[in-house]
Amino acid sequence: MSDYNELMGFVRETEALSQVAGRLGWDQETVMPGGAVEQRAEEHGAMASVLHARRIDPRIGGWLETAVAEDDVAAAQIRHIRRSFERAAKVPAQLASAIARETSRAHRIWAQARADEDVAAFLPALDKVLQLKREEAQAIAGRADPYDAMLDDYEPGATAAQLSAMFGAMRPRLVALRGAIRDKDPAPMLRGTFPEGEQMALTRDLALAFGYDLNNGRIDKALHPFSSGSGLDVRITTRTNVDDPFNCFYSTIHEVGHACYEQNIDRDYLLTPLGAGVSMGVHESQSRIYENQIGRSRAFTGWLFGQMKDRFGDFGIASADDFFACVNRVADGFIRTEADEVQYNLHVLLRFDLEQALVSGDLLVRDLEAAWNDRFASDFGFAVDKPSHGVLQDVHWSEGLFGYFPTYSLGNVYAGCLHTALRADVPDLDDDLARGDTSRATGWLSDKVQRHGGLYAPRDVIARASGGAPSEGPLLDYLEAKFGAIYGL
Known part of the structure; x- marks a missing residue:
């Protein structure tokens, strides 16, 4: 057996165990009894210890020295394994286990604090997680910026300086577009009550319409919608609100x-290392283009309008054009995941700046709520009314996911590039979408992006698919054209 084959056999076992660990997280979010939180924290810690030991196993170093890559796929596998091995080797096993335990505990504390609107109950747990993640990032970064080490975990090759420049170029045009829209009459709103059962039935149809294979997946409910798993077992969650079915449909x-x-x-x-999405930015490009450029397009919302009329009867919207405006309504709101396309990235930039300040020590955890509320009032022009609409709304920091938030806006940028290329390659796509048929759009994305997994570097994936280096221009052009038409700008 060649050294490369021995290496890959060992890594496949590690990846399988990693999937088991991920299933623990899915269970915790969906069906785990509340009283099991302490035991689950120990289980997470134990799995993290096992996985960390495998990822720094000295045999990997030996195999990497002698393994021969006979093709581009093998070369990419080795590249990913080497990166993971070198990063993991810098993190003490005890620290990796402690992070897994504390983030599992902190997640449950966050969920209860959010329900109770009690920021103070969460801050000690957040402070402990932040200290551990700082220690991990410093071990990886050495003399470099610890926040860049955190970013690299989710978007290999990205730096805070690069993203700050990109986001800085986006902010003025987004703010100007939002200001122009505010001077116009508001878009129509839904009226009525939308039963949970009917929402879940339609959400299943939407999942199928976008190509989700339920033979290898599930749809469950959770406080915070998410996707989990890879390969033959990929699960999603959604949530329902009887007053707002769009929350369910577009989260799905x-x-x-x-x-x-x-x-x-x-x-x-x-x-294998190539068997998962190459980065969170590329991952987010897929979710955002499905949700927005396809799912909120005039053509697809025309089809969805008919589906909702059949299931819910009259809900206060007179025409497909009004429904399109309703789906894309720009309105004040607190919640990032419910924000319209125009304002969504402003929510992300707030988090990006605050978490950089937390990691650097310029912002103390005890001052986080006040800093959040001040920044929100400055950016959005109104005050946060309760913690679940403010600093407690997102799950990420409780899980130690510092460096994750900016990948949401980066994913939007990538989606803008991909959408421009998709429309060029499939100019009559709207004919399909008007029938609820997304297959040519999702097929294009599968071919150009998804099937490659981790074969190429993140920016290279987007560049190969869209024909040029990623930039914020296509996204901003799309937003100005779409919302300019809706609001008559």
Whole structure:
């Protein structure tokens, strides 16, 4: 057996164990009894210890020295394994286990604090997680910026300086577009009550319409929608609100974008480093283009309008054009995941700046709520009314996911590039979308992006698919054209 084959056999076992660890997280979010939190924290810690030991196993270093890559796929596998090995080797096993335990505990504390609107109950747990993640990032970064080490975990090759420049170029045009829209009459709103059962029935149809394979997936409910798993077991969650079915429908479409990315990766890469999405930015590009450029397009919303009329009867919207404006309504709101396309990235930039300040020590955890509320009032022009609409709304920091938030806006930028290329390649796409048929759009994305998994570097994936280096221009042009038409700008 060649050294490369021995290496890959060992790594496949590690990837399988990693999937088991991920299933613990899915269970915790969906069906785990509340009283099991302390035991689950120990289980997470134990799995983290096992995985960390395997990822720094000295045999990997030996195999990497002698393994021969006979093709581009093998070269990419080795590249990913080497990167993971070198990063993991810098993190003490005890620290990796402690992070897994504390983030599992902090997640449950956050969920209860959010329900109770009690920021003070969460801050000690957040402070402990932040200290551990700082220690991990410093071990990886050495003399470099610890926040860049955190970013690299989710978007390999990205730096805070690069993203700050990109986001800085986006902010003025987004603010100007929002200001112009505010001077116009508001878009129409839904009226009525939308039963949970009917929402879940339609959300299943939407998942299928976007290509989600339920033979290898599930749709469950959770407080915070998410996607979990890869390959042959990819699960999503959504949530319902009887007053707002769009929350359910577009959360589902968004998570289906993530799930289809994982389901459509070349099966030859199953349980290998190439068998998962290459970065969170590329992952987010799939969820956002499914949700927004396809799911909120005039053509597709025309089809959805008919589906909702059939299931819910009259809900206060007179025409497909009004429904399109309703789906894309720009309105004040607190919640990032419910924000319209115009304002969504402003929510992300707030988090990006605050978490950089937390990691650097310029912002103390005890001052986080006040800093959040001040920044929100400055950016959005109104005050946060309660913690679940402010600093407690997102799950990420409780899980130690510092460096994750900016990948949401980066994913939007990538989606803008991909959408421009998709429309050029499939100019009559709206004819399909008007029938609820997304297959040519999702097929294009599967071919150009998803099937490759981790074969190429993140920016290279987007550049190969869209024909040029990623930039914020296509996204901003799309937003100005779409919302200019809706609001008559």
